[in-house]
Each structure stands twice: as C-alpha cells, then as structure tokens.
Amino acid sequence: MTSPPEAAAPPDHYTGEVYVTPRHLAGTTGTGDAGLRPALDAGWETSDDDLGNFCIAAPDHRIRIGYLPEGDDDALWKIAAYEQHSFAAPRWAAAFSDSCPDEVVAAFTTGLVPLHDTDGNAFLRGGIGYRRDASPVLAPLLDAGWTVDERHWLVEVRSPDALAGAWYDRRTLDPDRELTSNATRWGIWGGKTRGRWYAVFSSHTPTPLITATAAAVADPAPVVRWAGGLSTITRRHATITRVRPPAPTPLELARAHRPSPVLRTVTVPRWSTSTPSARLPGPSRPPARR
Incomplete structure (x- = not known):
C-alpha cells in the first residue's frame, strides 16, 4: 500500500510513479486494465484481433465493450447496448x-456490468432522451463546485480551473x-483544446x-501515474507529488542492521531475471472521432 502524497511540489525532474490531481488532468496510463477488469472478473466473453483491438461481450451478447487502440478514430473505448443482439442497431452507445x-x-x-448481470434488462432502462433539469445526473460535478451555464437548448458545467466541463443537449438529436x-446527448471532457479528452453518451444511456462517471471525474483523491508519461498540460496545470515508498517493517529494519557474512554471493538484479507482466497495447492517436 502506498503512502499519502507529500506536500505539493511539481518539478519536471520527477521520475517513477507520482500522484496527480485533479483527475481530469491526469491523462491515461495507456493500458485497458482498469476499464476491462469488471467485465473480465464477471467472466464475460473475450476476443481480439491481430492489430491489438480487444472486445468483451456479455453472455447474451447484448453489451459489447471494445478497447480499440488500432481503431479508425480517437475513441479508444466504444461501448454499446442492444435490445436483442449485437447485429441490430444499438439502443445506446458510449465512447471514451x-x-x-x-x-x-x-x-x-x-456500474454497467452488475446492471446487466443482476437484471437482464436494467442496462436498457434509465436513459432519458430529454429532460428539463440535468442537475441530478451531473450532481457530483455541481457538488464539487463546478459552475453552470444554462441556455435554452444547452446546459454546460465547468470546473473551477476551466480545464474540464460537461454538457447536456436538450435539442432533438439525430439518433444515428x-x-x-460526438454529437450526443451527454458529454464530459477535460484538458485544453489540444490534447483534450472526452466521454460521450447517447440519449438512452x-x-x-x-x-x-461524473463522480469519478470529480473525485478529489489523487491518482497514480508514471512521471515519464505525463503530458505537457498535466505538468503545467496539475498538482504532482512523489509516491513515497512504504515505510520499512521492523523485520526489514532488523535485516538491514544484521552483520553481513564474510563471504558474499553476487546478487543478480531482479530486473535482469524477470519478465514484466504483460499489458494490453497502448492507444494510438488517429484523427478525431467524427
């Protein structure tokens, strides 16, 4: 278990693991582990292709989760739900x-996996195509102090640093x-114009x-990232602190102070005799989603 973060100080020379806050500036780790884990743990069916794209389907094939580093746009994640089967048009879709x-x-x-597994049709309900008041849905952002700009047809909220936002579109939208x-009913984004990330959700999500999802964005707890993978936006605008190693245990301290034997054996570094655990391929960066 890692220790709490140190006092904030974001020098560019940090290496190794660091804490980043706020989350909307943390960026990605470049792996699909966290997003795929709920479906993998539930035993959903998996498939992949030679390019490194990875898909998981619910047992009845009415939900599909795609992790697509070699997809045809910058939507690394595409998730769709179907009323009958995955060959019909989706009831709703989300993309990240x-x-x-x-x-x-x-x-x-x-949230999606148990919604499907505990009630066969619950994942199709709860999405509203039009609503006057979007605040209950975006409540975690409002509770975190995000401001609201409400117009006749559009509700927008913005983070205190103006580097993240969300929208709800009241207009009649084209279902296809x-x-x-990205012309969707709901959306959340973070970052600046260049390097901005998004999550979009169609009307019946x-x-x-x-x-x-909004609660995860607003969560004030720092997240762990690799310092070498941080974007320029993150380094300029986020709070970055070192991840301190855990304090040594009494047994480790005792071993450190134990007298060394006269004859020493050569110690081979662990990294030279072990193979890193396999990870899913990182995302490519094709043109923006259209």
Missing part, C-alpha cells in the same frame, strides 16, 4: 477518447449520429452510469 483517464472509464464499466459521433 484515447487520453481519457482510466478511472473515468472504470467507473462506467464498474449520436451512435457514431442509463443516467446512473453517467452520474457514476
């Missing part, structure tokens, strides 16, 4: 871009475009899943 923080995707899939583009 290649730089979306892992914790944001994981919040959505963590919602399923294939169950609103509890959107609320859970």
